[in-house]
Amino acid sequence: MIEQLSRYVPVFDWGRTYNRSTFSNDMIAALIVTIMLIPQSLAYALLAGLPPEAGIYASIVPIVLYAIFGTSRALAVGPVAVVSLLTASAVGQVAEQGTAGYAVAALTLAFLSGGFLVLLGVLRLGFLANFLSHPVIAGFITASGILIATSQLKHIMGVSASGHTLPEMVASIFEHLGEINFITVVIGVLATAFLFWVRKGLKPLLKSMGASPLIADIATKAGPVAAVVVTTLSVWLFGLNGAGVKIVGDVPQGLPPLTLPSFSPDILGALLVPAILISVIGFVESVSVAQTLAAKKRQRIDPDQELIGLGAANIGAAFTGGYPVTGGFSRSVVNYDAGAETPAAGAYTAVGLSIAAVGLTPLVYFLPNATLAATIIVAVLSLVDFSILKKTWNYSKKDFAAVAVTILLTLGMGVEVGVATGVLVSVLLHLYKTSRPHVAEVGLVPGTQHFRNIHRHSVETNDTLLNLRVDESLYFANARFLEDYIQKRVTNGTLIKNVVLMFPAINDVDYSALESLEAINSRLRDMGIGLHLSEVKGPVMDRLDRSHFLDDLNGRVFLSQYDAWRAFNPV
Template sequence: MTSKLAKYLPASEWLKTYNTTSFKNDTVASLIFTIMVIPQSLAYAMLVGLPAITGLYASILPSILYSLFGTSRSLAVGPVALTSVMTASAILPFATAGSEHYVTIAILLTFMSGVFLLVLSLLKLGFLTNLLSHPVISGFISASALLIVIGQIKYLLGIESTGNTLLPLVHSLYDHVAEVNIPTLILSATAITALLIMRRYFALFLEKCGCSEQYVQLFGKSGPVLVVILTTFTVAWLSLDKVGVSIIGAVPSTPFGLNFQQLNWQLIKELLPSAVLISIVGFIGSVSVAQSFAAKRRQDIDPNQELVGLGLANIGSAACGAFPVTGGFSRTVLNVDCGSTSPMTGIISALFILLTLLFLTPLFYYLPKAILAAIISLSMLQLVSVADLKDLWRFSKKEASLLVITFSVVMVEGMETGLIVGVVLSILFFLWHTSHPHIAIVGRLPGTEHYRNVQRFAVETHPTILTVRIDENLFFANARVFEERLQYLVSQNREIKHLVLMCTAINMIDASALQSLEKIVDRLKDSGVKLHLSEVKGPIMDRLKDSTLIERLNGKIFISQHEAIKELEDK
């Protein structure tokens, strides 16, 4: 009973050993984490196109639900830049940012994303996320991050601009560049400079001041918080909002609700592809972060239960009138650095954010949007990886090309199109690779029982025996190529009497490949050549026993390659 409860409610496992000391540590960590994460949450809500305060709504119930149902003890769930921008690009074709209809669609999209993740969990389909290869993910993240930065320039300059892709964004910025608000520009430049200086030197400054190592670790990354406080105070003191500096303004006293009158099945169908992509991208990013931190702490992550935790978190976000959430890297690093020891940190920090919403929201009135844009921009620039392209180019130029194509399509056509193109190209690349398997003629290394490629090693062969090794599974995509290759090799040597197929790398044979093997047997019979199999794996042998291949085989099936060569040479 206990194990079943732990499976469906992972919190029951860590709560058994939770004590007062852990609670005190997590409370301190949660307080520091809350203070630091508030500016980030407000900024990401702005990316979605919703009032900044919805970033705090998205940090309460989702965090609590994931802490109870997720399997990672380190992951911090909440607003994340990438899914926030994907959400905005998905909604903009249907409504104007900030309108009631826009809010309704955002909530609906969040709910759909949560339901989709739960469906994936029920069907055990988490493996579908493996369709996103590393080059695709890298190109997608770099391009998306760059688009986010370009999209924030309008807030940094205090101008209007539109567009979700490179050309419309640049064109719109160029058309409005003459309208730059000088106070906003000065504020943005000052904030960016201060953020860069604090990121590099603030921890060192605290050390020089004689602060303890623990204190430096806790507050060394609190630079953005100080910048937010100082700039907000400056705007209020100098009344910069009256000279064009855009501010957050009055905060709604209650969460936004869903307007059911604006919903219809046609809208749901049109939003479904976006909900699927947002869910998959969020899940992949979340699980990769969770697994990296779980490895450091020697903990286990259950991907299917992660789908449940993230699905419920998104449904909780929809219930709060917010937008899609997931586990973020920077958010999790901050959570760990603050001293989190368990998922209880997520629950306590959610309560602190709730208290902030109830009593401290008037303090956000003069918070300038330019500062949130500066925080987003500097955070996103760290995700643009040129080094990844260089490494891939050295390792595999084809995969590097896949990264470049994904990056280019995202920049020109948008995130969703770029991601779909990247996935399709990944699948085509995989099919091309598997349909052109490496087929090697092998021979025996002198004085050993090992067999290697004749083109790479000085090996012993026999004039009437040909041994071929295929380094790939046999299935419909490569069956015909394999058949033709064997036929060609046999036709090149009239002395061959025995063909040994070395099956060490074959883990799967489908119906098309089986049919090809049967054709090969028949053709070799006509040529006076016997086909033998060696080192066939157990699961493959079990399947072959249920076929007619073994009956039609004119050779033998050997346990090892050495046994096959030894017996055939003796004959």
């Protein structure tokens, strides 16, 4: 019973072996992650256009729900930069920022996203994420990082710029240059420089001074907290808010409230597509991080159960004042490096954030928005990776074109168009590649029973025998390509009397491909050419047996390609 239950509620799996040592490691990891998440959660709520407390709320109940239903031992769930930007873009289309309707729309977006993820998980459709090209996703995330960093410049400069695309943002910033608050600029620039230095230079400095790795790690992760404390005290002591420095202001003190998303058909309809796009991007990012961290400890995750875990987290956010969440790269790596052994570390982090929500929120009243903007900029610039352009250019021009188009459209037309383009381009790229399967004409390697491409190796051939190795499963998108290939090869005065199709790489033949094979067989018969198959896999042969194709085949099916060669080249 427990075994069956643990498949759907993984806490019953790892919870059975939980001990004092695991508890100690999880608590240390939770402490480090909590210190990191307090300023980060406030900052990401700002990015999403929501009150700062929404970031804290979105980091409490969702973490607990993921700990119960998720399968990754190290994944840390909560608000992340890209999803926060997508939330701002989607919700901004149905409600004005700062209104109650905006917050309700964010809850609704989380609810729709969670419901969609759970549905995919129940239907065990986690494999669909494999259809998204990772270079394309990397291009989208790079462009999103640029958009996010640019969107925060208004807070660093103290101006009221707006816009959803890079040209709009840049133009708006230039229009409002006259509003620059130089005190805000000083705070923002110094905070950004400090956070960059903390990320790169503090840990080596502390280690050189004899600090233990744990202390150095905690101090590095606490860098944003230090920036928050110093800038908040500065604003309070010198009354800088009276000089035009924009601050966070009142943050409600208490645990996440019970909230309800909207069930208005108009709002649900307007947010459905953005919710699906957010779910897809969030799931791909989350699973990629989870699989990478799991592999380091020879563990495994279940993508379908991950869908349910992330879906439950988002539904939890919808009913507790949050907004869409997913597994974050930076916080998950921190969680892993800090020694987290089970998802319980996330639950302990939720407790730490609950304490912060109850007791620490009054302390951030004078926190300048410029400091939160600096936190976001430093975090998202690590996502920007233009090397993907060089790598794809060198490896595949088609992948490069897909990445470049995704980046340009994301920057020029906004994140929703960018992510939709990324998904569409990924699918089209897959279809294009599989619609033109690699078909190699092969010959016998002298002195062996092996067959290789005649254009790459010195092999024996026969002018009357055409040996073709098809290196892709045959389905509706590529079957006609094989038809055309064979038709061209056997015409124009060739001496070919027999065609042998090698099937070692073919795992499936759908009905459209079966009809193409029947058409090939019929045409070759009319031309007096025999059609033969070799090295057909068992499941494929079983399926062909259920049709009339083998009965109508005007040739033979050979166990091996060498048998076919011997049949038409007797010694």
